[in-house]
Amino acid sequence: xxxxxxxxxxxxxxxxxxxxxxxxxxxxxxxxxxxxxxxxxxxxxxxxxxxxxxxxxxxxxxxxxxxxxxxxxxxxxxxxxxxxxxxxxxxxxxxxxxxxxxxxxxxxxxxxxx
Amino acid sequence: xxxxxxxxxxxxxxxxxxxxxxxxxxxxxxxxxxxxxxxxxxxxxxxxxxxxxxxxxxxxxxxxxxxxxxxxxxxxxxxxxxxxxxxxxxxxxxxxxxxxxxxxxxxxxxxx
Numbered sequence: 001x002x003x004x005x006x007x008x009x010x011x012x013x014x015x016x017x018x019x020x021x022x023x024x025x026x027x028x029x030x031x032x033x034x035x036x037x038x039x040x041x042x043x044x045x046x047x048x049x050x051x052x053x054x055x056x057x058x059x060x061x062x063x064x065x066x067x068x069x070x071x072x073x074x075x076x077x078x079x080x081x082x083x084x085x086x087x088x089x090x091x092x093x094x095x096x097x098x099x100x101x102x103x104x105x106x107x108x109x110x111x112x113x114x
Numbered sequence: 115x116x117x118x119x120x121x122x123x124x125x126x127x128x129x130x131x132x133x134x135x136x137x138x139x140x141x142x143x144x145x146x147x148x149x150x151x152x153x154x155x156x157x158x159x160x161x162x163x164x165x166x167x168x169x170x171x172x173x174x175x176x177x178x179x180x181x182x183x184x185x186x187x188x189x190x191x192x193x194x195x196x197x198x199x200x201x202x203x204x205x206x207x208x209x210x211x212x213x214x215x216x217x218x219x220x221x222x223x224x225x226x
């Protein structure tokens with residue numbers, strides 16, 4: 001089974017802190033994604049990466065950056081956390097292409113910024 | 115551009131009743147469509163996917179969905195709801211650039 005692991009399930013950070021959310025997948029997937037989930041808004045794509053050191057902005061990249069130094073690991077960085085970044089963050093991965101390639105999700109990281 | 119619209123953010127059904135969750139899509143390319151389920155405090159799990167083979171797709175836990183090109187719809191159904199079906203359900207479409215676009219979700223409540 002594909003496993004996407006998010007290292008932190010629950011975090012509480014202070015405004016202005018730098019926050020790292022780590023994600024590791026074990027299926028050699030090329031694509032990795034970071035989504036943000038908020039009630040009534042569904043999942044919104046922050047960034048995605050289709051290869052090591054490659055990244056593409058999603059729909060809401062402002063206030064976030066990402067790092068992909070190894071194929072299996074994709075990190076989301078909040079340079080200076082703000083209260084409006086309190087949310088659930090979901091990491092996901094998929095193969096690069098192929099009919100109906102499926103996206104697999106981690107368990108999510110709940111971030112509260114106070 | 116690709117997008118999905120889920121009609122009804124909250125759906126309530128009685129245990130044993132039909133479940134119908136609606137999803138309409140917009141896609142400039144032949145769509146690959148998905149339904150995911152999310153239980154409280156968990157990530158999303160794949161229920162089923164449409165990949166241009168059979169238009170009626172069967173998934174896990176007794177769910178199925180029918181792709182209707184003429185209606186640009188991919189509604190999720192289950193003949194008889196169970197208490198364990200209470201969860202959030204998301205419809206998604208895969209875009210040409212390998213991105214996945216999700217609907218805003220439908221919260222299903224099952225009444226005993």
